[in-house]
Amino acid sequence: MDVAALSPAVQALRRGELRVWSFVVTIFGDMARAPGQELSGAQLSALTEAAGIKPQALRTALHRLRKDGWIDSRRIGRGAFHFLTEHGRAQAEQAAARIYDFDAVAPEEWHLVVMPDRARVLPGHVPVAPGCFLGHGSAPDMTDALVLSGPDLCVPDWVRAQVMPDDLLHDYAEFERALRLVLGEPSPMSDLEATVQRLLAVHGWRRLVLRCPALPDLLYPDAWAGPGCRQLMADLLDRLGPATAPG
Amino acid sequence: MDVAALSPAVQALRRGELRVWSFVVTIFGDMARAPGQELSGAQLSALTEAAGIKPQALRTALHRLRKDGWIDSRRIGRGAFHFLTEHGRAQAEQAAARIYDFDAVAPEEWHLVVMPDRARVLPGHVPVAPGCFLGHGSAPDMTDALVLSGPDLCVPDWVRAQVMPDDLLHDYAEFERALRLVLGEPSPMSDLEATVQRLLAVHGWRRLVLRCPALPDLLYPDAWAGPGCRQLMADLLDRLGPATAPG
Numbered sequence: 001m002d003v004a005a006l007s008p009a010v011q012a013l014r015r016g017e018l019r020v021w022s023f024v025v026t027i028f029g030d031m032a033r034a035p036g037q038e039l040s041g042a043q044l045s046a047l048t049e050a051a052g053i054k055p056q057a058l059r060t061a062l063h064r065l066r067k068d069g070w071i072d073s074r075r076i077g078r079g080a081f082h083f084l085t086e087h088g089r090a091q092a093e094q095a096a097a098r099i100y101d102f103d104a105v106a107p108e109e110w111h112l113v114v115m116p117d118r119a120r121v122l123p124g125h126v127p128v129a130p131g132c133f134l135g136h137g138s139a140p141d142m143t144d145a146l147v148l149s150g151p152d153l154c155v156p157d158w159v160r161a162q163v164m165p166d167d168l169l170h171d172y173a174e175f176e177r178a179l180r181l182v183l184g185e186p187s188p189m190s191d192l193e194a195t196v197q198r199l200l201a202v203h204g205w206r207r208l209v210l211r212c213p214a215l216p217d218l219l220y221p222d223a224w225a226g227p228g229c230r231q232l233m234a235d236l237l238d239r240l241g242p243a244t245a246p247g
Numbered sequence: 248m249d250v251a252a253l254s255p256a257v258q259a260l261r262r263g264e265l266r267v268w269s270f271v272v273t274i275f276g277d278m279a280r281a282p283g284q285e286l287s288g289a290q291l292s293a294l295t296e297a298a299g300i301k302p303q304a305l306r307t308a309l310h311r312l313r314k315d316g317w318i319d320s321r322r323i324g325r326g327a328f329h330f331l332t333e334h335g336r337a338q339a340e341q342a343a344a345r346i347y348d349f350d351a352v353a354p355e356e357w358h359l360v361v362m363p364d365r366a367r368v369l370p371g372h373v374p375v376a377p378g379c380f381l382g383h384g385s386a387p388d389m390t391d392a393l394v395l396s397g398p399d400l401c402v403p404d405w406v407r408a409q410v411m412p413d414d415l416l417h418d419y420a421e422f423e424r425a426l427r428l429v430l431g432e433p434s435p436m437s438d439l440e441a442t443v444q445r446l447l448a449v450h451g452w453r454r455l456v457l458r459c460p461a462l463p464d465l466l467y468p469d470a471w472a473g474p475g476c477r478q479l480m481a482d483l484l485d486r487l488g489p490a491t492a493p494g
Contacts, residue, residue, distance in 0.1 A: 112359045112395045114375045116405045128361045128393050132379050139399075146375050146406050148359045150397010152386075158363045159393050 003052040009182040013200035021061035026203035028084050029092040031243045038083035046246040050196040099206045102234040105216040107136035110153045114146040160221040172225040175204050179232035191244040198240040205233050250299040256429040260447035268308035273450040275331050276339040278490045285330035293493040297443040346453045349481040352463040354383035357400045361393040407468040419472040422451050426479035438491040445487040
């Protein structure tokens with residue numbers, strides 16, 4: 001299907017470059033993440049074509065994903081079935097925990113860790129000065145670090161700007177606009193259209209959330225469209241329902 | 248009076264070099280801190296002589312303190328009266344708040360401040376990393392700083408060592424030994440001996456507390472003799488009573 005022939009909702013959601021291999025990862029993550037689940041070549045063709053992707057681009061993407069160990073395939077007669085490898089499934093599960101979580105994180109307890117070794121990095125924490133890291137939840141048990149835990153945190157703009165660079169802030173705002181446009185359109189008439197809208201929305205959302213750490217809202221800039229996007233994504237997925245494999 | 252002729256208690260308390268001008272500041276701070284109070288030259292001579300200080304050393308000290316604006320004097324006939332200047336009184340009041348406070352500080356609330364300018368210094372706080380400061384009590388209201396407040400603090404050894412250098416740690420231990428020795432001696436028989444013991448003890452204590460910041464005990468090394476000294480000082484001053492100006 002030519003891009004110009006796509007519905008306004010689909011066009012809004014696939015604004016910007018759509019990397020086909022990455023979109024196929026989104027499809028597997030949304031529709032065939034459980035062990036034993038698979039998608040036929042014909043199903044993938046129908047879904048990607050409805051999103052304006054050419055057959056050759058799908059073939060190239062599948063080839064690349066197989067080569068990189070994300071998916072595997074089995075042939076039956078003239079058809080083929082594709083499924084996530086163990087590695088691919090692990091990645092998809094990890095991502096899903098963030099992609100489909102539309103609740104804001106508002107911790108009751110924060111901690112600051114100051115380490116004597118200024119070059120050290122503390123995973124899962126926000127660096128706020130050399131050797132100094134901010135986290136939430138229970139504090140790490142480190143005898144060689146100064147650790148203060150407490151409920152009251154003031155976050156200045158320079159920390160927020162560090163957590164969320166301008167280009168990502170801009171991409172969130174663009175995505176929020178696209179979601180509003182889609183929700184302003186009539187509900188899709190066909191299962192295929194609904195599924196493609198869902199997959200493109202999940203894909204756009206996935207590409208945003210995986211570019212920033214999973215942090216409480218308090219650490220993001222006021223201008224960040226994340227909370228709005230979360231609500232609109234929940235509304236849209238609610239309207240569209242679960243993905244339906246074509247044919 | 249020759250040093251060798253002094254009582255064991257006074258000898259123990261004046262161990263090490265006794266800077267006469269500094270001891271005279273201690274005398275004024277302990278005996279004549281209030282506006283209008285003064286000490287005669289004869290009284291100062293009697294007190295310092297009983298501490299083993301030569302008359303010429305007292306004259307030099309008084310000259311220096313006058314020149315530096317700590318004290319002023321008025322002559323009456325052949326005698327003189329000395330008193331703290333406004334400047335000297337302000338310094339003495341500030342020091343007294345720490346010298347005569349024998350209560351441990353155990354705050355219920357701590358805060359860590361992280362400033363974007365790593366070269367900035369936050370007065371009244373302990374530097375724990377470049378631009379990062381630890382404090383207790385209510386947190387400063389700084390919009391450009393990350394500030395976390397809370398009750399739970401873990402302090403590692405490297406912070407404690409930084410707060411209390413080895414030589415100061417050693418001097419506290421020496422002073423505790425001297426106080427134990429003095430309290431092991433019989434109570435002084437005369438008012439003058441009691442007053443001199445008191446002044447020397449306050450002087451030794453003053454020289455320790457003014458060399459380290461006023462911090463909660465949790466920030467000092469375990470080996471720090473501060474809590475022991477505090478208790479012994481309170482016991483000794485209780486035994487000796489207030490200073491009495493000689494005849």
